[in-house]
Amino acid sequence: MQITSTKEGDFYIIKIYGDVDVSSSLTLDKNIQKAMNEGEKYILIEGTNLNYISSAGLGVFMSYLQDFKDNKIYFSIYALNEKVKDVFQILGLDQLISIVETSEEAKENAYK
Amino acid sequence: MLHLYKASCTRDNLKLIRQFVQAVLHDFKFQFSEIEINQLILAVDEVCSNLIIYSHQCNPAESIEVRIHDLNEKVLFEIIDRSTDQFNIKDYQEPDLQNIISERRKGGLGLMLVNRIMDSVEVIYSNKENTWQLSKNKSKKSNK
Numbered sequence: 647m648q649i650t651s652t653k654e655g656d657f658y659i660i661k662i663y664g665d666v667d668v669s670s671s672l673t674l675d676k677n678i679q680k681a682m683n684e685g686e687k688y689i690l691i692e693g694t695n696l697n698y699i700s701s702a703g704l705g706v707f708m709s710y711l712q713d714f715k716d717n718k719i720y721f722s723i724y725a726l727n728e729k730v731k732d733v734f735q736i737l738g739l740d741q742l743i744s745i746v747e748t749s750e751e752a753k754e755n756a757y758k
Numbered sequence: 759m760l761h762l763y764k765a766s767c768t769r770d771n772l773k774l775i776r777q778f779v780q781a782v783l784h785d786f787k788f789q790f791s792e793i794e795i796n797q798l799i800l801a802v803d804e805v806c807s808n809l810i811i812y813s814h815q816c817n818p819a820e821s822i823e824v825r826i827h828d829l830n831e832k833v834l835f836e837i838i839d840r841s842t843d844q845f846n847i848k849d850y851q852e853p854d855l856q857n858i859i860s861e862r863r864k865g866g867l868g869l870m871l872v873n874r875i876m877d878s879v880e881v882i883y884s885n886k887e888n889t890w891q892l893s894k895n896k897s898k899k900s901n902k
Contacts, residue, residue: 665776668807669769675864698776698796700803701871705864712859729796736797736874737867742855 649677657753658686663695666703675706682710687719690752693726699733707743722752761826765806767814775806775824779835782826786833789896798833798894801875804868805837805890813841832877837890844883 647670648663658681666674681689691707707723714721722744726734734740746752763778765771779802783795790798806822814820820840827834852873853866872892873879880891 665773667772667776667803668811669772671864698799700800700807701867702807702864704867708855708858708867709862709864712862729793732793732796733800733871737855737870739855742859 647673649673651677651681656756657688657690658684659690659692659749661692661695665698666696666706667698667700668702671700671702671706674703675709678706678710682713682717682719688756689714689719689721690749691721691723692749693723693730696726696730699730704734704737704739708739711742720756722746722755724749724752759828761828763824764821765824766818767810767816767820767822768818769810769816772803772807772810776803778824779803779826783833786828789833790894794894797875798835801872801892802835802837804872805892808868809837809839809841813839813843832893832895835890835892835894837892839888839890840886841888842886843888845881845888846883847879847881 647665650661652659652661660677660681662674664670678689710721713719724746725748726745731740731745734743734745744752744755746755761782763775765775776799779799780795783790783798802824806824809822810816814822823838825836825838827836850869852870858866876892877895878893882889882891
């Protein structure tokens with residue numbers, strides 16, 4: 647798995663490439679933690695090239711939801727393929743985490 | 759038909775186990791959709807991750823075995839773990855998602871996924887072996 651992070655205006659965008667499993671989830675965790683430490687208020691995950699996610703990856707996102715809420719941080723995931731989106735849906739996590747189709751949608755929703 | 763893969767208990771081998779399950783399920787031709795295949799790979803990955811990390815502490819001298827049985831009505835995955843700890847699945851209680859969020863927990867979702875994906879999950883303890891038996895009916899078109 648590889649991760650890149652970029653800043654586009656207000657948005658801190660983390661792009662994930664490959665598989666997020668129990669081995670690689672730590673890297674994802676560190677990237678989100680870094681964004682939090684730097685005081686980012688709009689964090690987006692781009693999943694176009696995210697091929698696979700296990701519970702370890704889901705757990706990373708879940709572990710930050712309370713901090714996002716407490717610190718009024720906007721968080722959204724976009725451009726997931728159908729297989730990966732399905733994994734979020736199995737446990738109903740798509741009802742707890744904002745998951746949208748495009749970056750435009752994710753950015754527009756941030757200001758609503 | 760039986761397909762078998764034996765892997766030493768390292769984190770890196772989890773990807774190889776996933777590739778093995780994917781290759782076997784693709785050979786089943788048209789019996790599962792791509793989304794269902796991904797779910798089945800995920801369920802096996804979750805069980806194997808738990809065993810490799812928690813039962814075997816990623817000790818490469820130890821191993822687990824994954825067997826896939828192509829039966830008439832269903833596919834049966836057996837994951838054989840030769841640790842001496844008996845796992846009683848009847849004692850398992852599903853965590854509450856709201857508690858996971860408020861406690862900022864990263865763990866607790868793996869077995870939930872396995873239970874949601876599979877039609878049955880059993881763990882049989884015999885001769886100091888835990889055998890996880892995960893089965894999925896082939897005729898089931900919709901997600902569980």
